[in-house]
Amino acid sequence: MYLEARRLAQIQVPDQLLDGWELRNRTLHSDGTSKHGYHYATFDVTLDDGNVMVAGLRDMACGDAESQLELLKEVLGDITSSLEEENADKKVMKSIKNLMSDRCIVQKKFNEILQKYRQSILPEVVEEWDILDDDEKSKVERMNDLFCGLHYIVGLADQAEEALKIWDKLLYDNTKVGSLCQGGYSKGESGTLRLLRTVCKAVQAKGCERSGRAVSFADYVREKGVELIPLAPFLGNRFNIIFHNGGGVFYLHEHLRPSFDMMKDENKLLKAVHYDLEVSSFLAGCRALGLINKFITGPLWRVLEKEERLLECFEEWAQDSTPVLTGEAVVFDDVKLKKDVCYEKLIDEDPTWDPMTKQVLELIFGSFVVVTKRMLSDHLEGGKYDKPNAEMQDECKNAPKTNVVPERDFGMLDRLIAQKPNATTLVFEGILMFTKNGSKGWRDLLPPEKRAAVMEMARNSKSSQRQQFIERKATIRKKREEKLEKGKQEKE
Numbered sequence: 505m506y507l508e509a510r511r512l513a514q515i516q517v518p519d520q521l522l523d524g525w526e527l528r529n530r531t532l533h534s535d536g537t538s539k540h541g542y543h544y545a546t547f548d549v550t551l552d553d554g555n556v557m558v559a560g561l562r563d564m565a566c567g568d569a570e571s572q573l574e575l576l577k578e579v580l581g582d583i584t585s586s587l588e589e590e591n592a593d594k595k596v597m598k599s600i601k602n603l604m605s606d607r608c609i610v611q612k613k614f615n616e617i618l619q620k621y622r623q624s625i626l627p628e629v630v631e632e633w634d635i636l637d638d639d640e641k642s643k644v645e646r647m648n649d650l651f652c653g654l655h656y657i658v659g660l661a662d663q664a665e666e667a668l669k670i671w672d673k674l675l676y677d678n679t680k681v682g683s684l685c686q687g688g689y690s691k692g693e694s695g696t697l698r699l700l701r702t703v704c705k706a707v708q709a710k711g712c713e714r715s716g717r718a719v720s721f722a723d724y725v726r727e728k729g730v731e732l733i734p735l736a737p738f739l740g741n742r743f744n745i746i747f748h749n750g751g752g753v754f755y756l757h758e759h760l761r762p763s764f765d766m767m768k769d770e771n772k773l774l775k776a777v778h779y780d781l782e783v784s785s786f787l788a789g790c791r792a793l794g795l796i797n798k799f800i801t802g803p804l805w806r807v808l809e810k811e812e813r814l815l816e817c818f819e820e821w822a823q824d825s826t827p828v829l830t831g832e833a834v835v836f837d838d839v840k841l842k843k844d845v846c847y848e849k850l851i852d853e854d855p856t857w858d859p860m861t862k863q864v865l866e867l868i869f870g871s872f873v874v875v876t877k878r879m880l881s882d883h884l885e886g887g888k889y890d891k892p893n894a895e896m897q898d899e900c901k902n903a904p905k906t907n908v909v910p911e912r913d914f915g916m917l918d919r920l921i922a923q924k925p926n927a928t929t930l931v932f933e934g935i936l937m938f939t940k941n942g943s944k945g946w947r948d949l950l951p952p953e954k955r956a957a958v959m960e961m962a963r964n965s966k967s968s969q970r971q972q973f974i975e976r977k978a979t980i981r982k983k984r985e986e987k988l989e990k991g992k993q994e995k996e
Contacts, residue, residue: 510934696789751794
């Protein structure tokens with residue numbers, strides 16, 4: 505059944521991708537990951553109407569850019585194999601005009617070699633290619649290498665953590681404070697991030713089942729009139745989690761301190777949280793992160809544009825963060841701030857916390873200037889996307905602002921691996937494509953004759969799919985062995 509669903513989805517994808525392929529400006533999403541020692545890559549295509557099609561998700565020998573490109577060629581070849589149309593896979597490639605990725609080192613290299621490959625196949629699919637002038641050829645060859653806005657937020661989070669580490673060193677000069685001076689340990693993270701993680705592990709609803717006290721803490725704060733515990737689990741939340749939870753911890757800190765004072769002797773986790781809560785600079789860091797969430801990363805998540813305005817704000821607030829501290833900061837005029845109980849607590853004037861929070865905010869904003877110039881250079885003044893012409897705007901008008909689609913594919917893969925640990929990649933790919941592409945709805949709308957034909961094709965493909973999978977696994981294993989042997993020879 506799963507193999508039939510996979511083949512049906514593979515027939516559907518080119519049926520939609522080849523529709524008007526000559527004039528389309530589609531967006532290819534790509535990403536790679538590792539699961540239990542195996543490398544996987546996924547490819548999705550956003551159509552001109554905004555709908556997204558999963559082209560394939562498979563394992564590969566290694567996670568380098570060359571392997572990823574070979575896998576993409578294989579995927580396109582597989583989904584077009586049932587078509588009689590010549591060069592169908594290359595026509596699909598020609599219809600892709602935009603590349604959306606997180607721009608890690610591997611993805612940058614992948615985008616580079618993919619564009620070269622696409623240029624090489626254009627003479628085979630573009631009519632009268634030889635008589636086009638150089639300007640016309642250049643327009644067809646050009647691809648727009650776009651950057652995922654959510655990964656910019658990840659970059660801000662990483663930079664904020666580096667700034668907080670510097671903050672700790674400036675204040676304590678490697679002297680152990682908080683839980684570290686009570687026998688605790690650190691993973692090399694800042695004290696603020698350690699506090700965020702351990703608090704969530706201790707009192708967040710999906711925290712530690714053995715050492716956590718989520719239920720008892722919820723009962724405790726409810727008696728104090730607090731119904732909301734604004735913390736999210738770190739697992740499954742990547743993009744804005746430290747900023748969101750920073751605000752939550754600061755909002756709750758007046759209740760956390762007495763609560764953990766009572767519970768600190770129950771286990772090592774609760775003891776560590778208790779002592780870290782006693783360090784004022786850690787809580788000031790939490791407040792700073794929460795303010796950034798309310799005024800910058802939260803609104804940015806909702807718009808994911810106007811990067812140049814952000815840089816101006818960071819440069820200004822690195823000198824004086826008072827507007828953020830007092831709640832007067834405005835980054836996006838058209839985005840309404842979420843003014844909840846956390847917001848009110850964060851901007852509440854407090855002489856105990858304000859001086860320290862102001863200092864750490866200015867340190868973080870100074871680091872944000874650096875990371876913004878580095879990550880968004882193409883979109884800032886003088887960058888290739890600074891002032892896009894009308895043609896480029898038209899090419900990108902339906903391109904998404906994020907590369908979250910592959911992240912969701914891998915999230916679904918995680919769940920499938922947990923639910924079906926003995927299933928093959930064929931099964932995972934089939935479930936993913938059939939479900940996310942809406943293949944059942946597509947099949948049901950086909951004319952009766954064509955529907956019967958594609959169903960027959962799907963049923964008859966099972967043995968060939970299994971054979972192809974066996975051959976792929978053997979090839980992947982051979983490539984791994986060759987890579988291992990090459991590594992040994994290089995060491996010798």
